[in-house]
Amino acid sequence: MSKLNVTDIQGFTLRGYNLPFARYLFLHFAEDPKHTRALLHELLGRITTGQCWDNGKPSSTLNIALSHRGLAALKLPAATLLTFPVEFQEGMKARSEILGDTGINAPKNWDEMWHSGHVHAWVAINGQTPADIDACHAELTDLIEKTGGARELGHQDAAAIVVDGGASTIEHFGYTDGFGNPDYVGVDRKSQPGHGKLAKDGKSWEPLATGELLLGYADEAGELPVAPMPHLLASNGTFMVYRKLKQNVAAFRAYIDHEAKFYTGGKAKLEAKFIGRWKDGTPLELSPNYENQAIVKDPDQSTNFTYSGDPEGTRCPMGAHLRRVNPRDSFGFKGGLVNRRRITRRGLPYGRYVPDGQPVSDTEDRGIVFMVLNASISRQFEFVQQQWIEYGNDNHLGNDKDPLLGNHGGHGKFAIQGDATAANPPMICSKLPNFVELKGGEYFFLPSITALGMLAMDLVDPR
Amino acid sequence: MPNQSGSLYGLTILSPIIDDESATPSHDLQIREYLANLPTDCKGPFALAPYTHLTRLAVMDDVIYVGMPSSEEHLKFKYLIWEANFDGDLDRYLVALAKTVPDQINAIWSHCVGYPGTANLDKFLTYMKSCQLETTFYFAAVNDKSLTQTLTALQTQRAVADFIAKHRGTPAPELQREFLKFSARLKAMPTPLPAAVSHPRGIKTGGRNE
Numbered sequence: 001m002s003k004l005n006v007t008d009i010q011g012f013t014l015r016g017y018n019l020p021f022a023r024y025l026f027l028h029f030a031e032d033p034k035h036t037r038a039l040l041h042e043l044l045g046r047i048t049t050g051q052c053w054d055n056g057k058p059s060s061t062l063n064i065a066l067s068h069r070g071l072a073a074l075k076l077p078a079a080t081l082l083t084f085p086v087e088f089q090e091g092m093k094a095r096s097e098i099l100g101d102t103g104i105n106a107p108k109n110w111d112e113m114w115h116s117g118h119v120h121a122w123v124a125i126n127g128q129t130p131a132d133i134d135a136c137h138a139e140l141t142d143l144i145e146k147t148g149g150a151r152e153l154g155h156q157d158a159a160a161i162v163v164d165g166g167a168s169t170i171e172h173f174g175y176t177d178g179f180g181n182p183d184y185v186g187v188d189r190k191s192q193p194g195h196g197k198l199a200k201d202g203k204s205w206e207p208l209a210t211g212e213l214l215l216g217y218a219d220e221a222g223e224l225p226v227a228p229m230p231h232l233l234a235s236n237g238t239f240m241v242y243r244k245l246k247q248n249v250a251a252f253r254a255y256i257d258h259e260a261k262f263y264t265g266g267k268a269k270l271e272a273k274f275i276g277r278w279k280d281g282t283p284l285e286l287s288p289n290y291e292n293q294a295i296v297k298d299p300d301q302s303t304n305f306t307y308s309g310d311p312e313g314t315r316c317p318m319g320a321h322l323r324r325v326n327p328r329d330s331f332g333f334k335g336g337l338v339n340r341r342r343i344t345r346r347g348l349p350y351g352r353y354v355p356d357g358q359p360v361s362d363t364e365d366r367g368i369v370f371m372v373l374n375a376s377i378s379r380q381f382e383f384v385q386q387q388w389i390e391y392g393n394d395n396h397l398g399n400d401k402d403p404l405l406g407n408h409g410g411h412g413k414f415a416i417q418g419d420a421t422a423a424n425p426p427m428i429c430s431k432l433p434n435f436v437e438l439k440g441g442e443y444f445f446l447p448s449i450t451a452l453g454m455l456a457m458d459l460v461d462p463r
Numbered sequence: 464m465p466n467q468s469g470s471l472y473g474l475t476i477l478s479p480i481i482d483d484e485s486a487t488p489s490h491d492l493q494i495r496e497y498l499a500n501l502p503t504d505c506k507g508p509f510a511l512a513p514y515t516h517l518t519r520l521a522v523m524d525d526v527i528y529v530g531m532p533s534s535e536e537h538l539k540f541k542y543l544i545w546e547a548n549f550d551g552d553l554d555r556y557l558v559a560l561a562k563t564v565p566d567q568i569n570a571i572w573s574h575c576v577g578y579p580g581t582a583n584l585d586k587f588l589t590y591m592k593s594c595q596l597e598t599t600f601y602f603a604a605v606n607d608k609s610l611t612q613t614l615t616a617l618q619t620q621r622a623v624a625d626f627i628a629k630h631r632g633t634p635a636p637e638l639q640r641e642f643l644k645f646s647a648r649l650k651a652m653p654t655p656l657p658a659a660v661s662h663p664r665g666i667k668t669g670g671r672n673e
Contacts, residue, residue, distance in 0.1 A: 097666065413624055428624045428631075431628075
C-alpha cells in the first residue's frame with residue numbers, strides 16, 4: 001500500500017491540527033432518524049478531511065464521531081450494530097471497573113452531562129481564534145435547528161495555554177507536551193526518529209502498520225482489526241476514546257514541594273522523574289541532569305531514544321509516565337511487545353492556567369481533554385490504561401500505578417530508581433493522591449467520509 | 464529442551480475427554496462447570512500445591528473449519544488442555560499435585576479417557592506424560608526465580624518501600640536501629656501464599672471481562 005485516500009479519512013484521524021482553540025460538542029439525536037440523517041447530510045461536505053492544506057490552515061475545522069447509542073438512534077440494522085467490538089457497544093461507563101475508573105473516578109462523580117448516557121455524537125471544532133469557533137458553532141446550531149436532527153447536550157471548550165503571548169504546548173502541571181505520536185504506513189506526516197516502532201536492528205525506526213490506526217487495513221499481526229459490517233462502513237474509520245481529565249494542580253504542586261525537601265536531586269529533577277521528561281521537554285533518557293533545548297528543538301533527538309541502556313531506571317524511572325505509556329524496548333525483544341499497544345493521542349488543555357508560584361485552587365476546574373485514536377479500544381487504549389497506567393507488573397513494580405495519572409486514592413507509591421550520587425538519589429514517594437481525576441467520557445466511532453455518507457443516506461446494509 | 468526455560472518448566476497436556484452419549488450432562492460440560500467454579504485465589508488447587516507460577520485449563524471441542532482453501536478436519540475427541548509454568552522437575556511437580564490436591568485433580572481428570580487416578584502414583588505419572596505435548600516457543604517472563612523467591616521478593620519490595628517512606632528524615636542512629644528491627648521482622652515473615660491478594664485492586668482483570 002503506497003498512499004491512503006486522504007479525502008475519505010477525517011483529518012482529525014490523520015493529524016493533530018495544531019490549532020490553538022477547540023470546542024467539543026455533544027449531541028443527542030432526534031427521535032426520528034430521518035432528521036438526524038438530514039443533519040449528517042448537511043455536515044457531509046463540511047467535515048474536514050485529511051487532504052493537504054496547500055493554502056495554509058483553515059480558520060476552523062469540523063469533525064464528527066458517534067457513540068454506539070448514536071448509531072442505534074440512527075436505526076442502523078441490528079446485523080451491523082452487533083458487529084461492533086464489545087467494548088464499543090458497552091461504552092466507557094460500563095467499562096469503568098476494567099479501566100480502574102473507580103472511587104473518585106467512578107462514573108457517579110462525572111460531569112452531569114455523562115450521567116444520562118444520552119451522548120450520541122461528538123462534534124469537534126478546532127479553530128484559529130475563539131471567534132472562528134463561535135462562527136462554526138453558530139453555523140452548526142443553524143443546521144441542527146433547520147434539520148431538527150439533534151439537540152446539543154453541552155460542550156467543552158479547550159485551548160492551548162498561552163505563554164509569553166503565544167500558544168504553547170505545555171499543560172497545566174507545567175510540562176511540555178505533545179512530542180510523540182506514532183507514525184503509520186501510508187499516513188503522510190512530518191516524521192522523526194522515535195515516532196514509529198523500533199526496526200529489527202533495535203536502533204532505527206519505522207512506521208507502524210496502518211491497521212493499528214485505521215480499520216480495513218492489516219495491523220501489526222497482519223490481521224484486519226475487528227470491525228463492523230459492512231466493510232465499507234468500517235474502512236478508513238477508527239475508534240476514539242474521549243476522556244475529560246481534571247488536573248489537581250494545587251495538590252500536585254503541594255506534593256512536589258513537600259517531597260522535594262527530601263530529594264537531594266532538586267525539585268526540577270523530581271518533577272522530571274515523574275514524567276520522564278524535564279518540564280521543557282528534554283527526555284531524561286538523553287539528558288539525565290539538566291534541561292537541554294538543543295535536544296528538544298532537534299527532531300532527530302527529541303523522541304529518538306530507547307531504554308535498553310537504562311534497564312534499572314536510574315535515568316528514567318521504570319514507573320515514569322512516559323516509560324509506562326510507551327515502554328519502547330523496556331521489555332526487550334527490540335520493542336516487539338509494545339507494537340500492538342500504541343495509541344494516537346489528541347487533545348488540548350481546558351480551564352484557566354495558573355503559572356507556578358501563583359495561588360491555585362483545585363475547586364476550580366482545569367485539566368486536559370484527552371482523546372485516543374486506535375483501531376481496537378480493548379487491545380490498545382484499554383490495555384495501556386489497565387496494565388500500564390493502573391498497574392505495574394510489566395515494569396516489575398507490583399501494584400504501583402502511573403504516578404501522575406494513577407487512580408491512587410491517597411495510597412499511591414512511586415519508586416524512583418537512582419544511584420549512589422547525591423544528584424541522583426533513589427526515592428520512594430508514598431501516599432500519592434489523585435493528581436488527575438476523570439470527569440467523563442465515552443467511546444466513539446470516527447467514520448470515514450464514505451461511511452458518514454452511508455449513515456446520512458441510510459445506505460448501511462450488512463448483507 | 465523446549466519444555467524448559469531457565470529454571471522453569473512449561474508443561475502442555477492434552478487429555479482426551481470421555482465421549483459417552485449416555486452421560487448427561489456430557490463429560491466436557493461437567494469439566495467446564497467444575498473449572499468455572501474453581502476458586503482463583505489462594506484456595507485454588509494450584510495455589511494450595513507448590514511450584515505453580517501460572518496455569519491454565521481449557522476445553523477444546525474441535526478444530527474449527529474456517530473455509531476454503533483449508534480442508535475440513537475434526538478431532539477424534541474433545542480435549543482438556545492443561546498448560547502450566549512451574550519450578551523445575553516434571554515428576555516432582557506432578558507428584559506434589561497428586562499428594563496435595565488429589566480430590567481436585569481427580570475431579571477434573573476423571574472425565575478423561577483412561578485416567579487412572581492419583582492413588583497409584585506410577586500410573587498417574589505415566590498417564591500424564593503420555594498426554595504431554597512438547598512445548599515449543601516457550602517463553603517465561605521471569606525464568607530464574609522460584610515461586611517462593613518471587614513471592615518473597617514481592618513482599619520484600621513492598622515492605623522496603625513502606626519502610627523507606629515511613630522513615631524518611633529519621634536521624635541515622637535511630638534509622639539504623641529501626642532498620643535492624645525491620646530487617647529481623649522481614650526475615651521472620653512467612654512466605655506469602657500464592658495467589659493471595661496483598662492489596663485489593665480497584666480494577667477488574669481477567670476472566671469474564673470481555
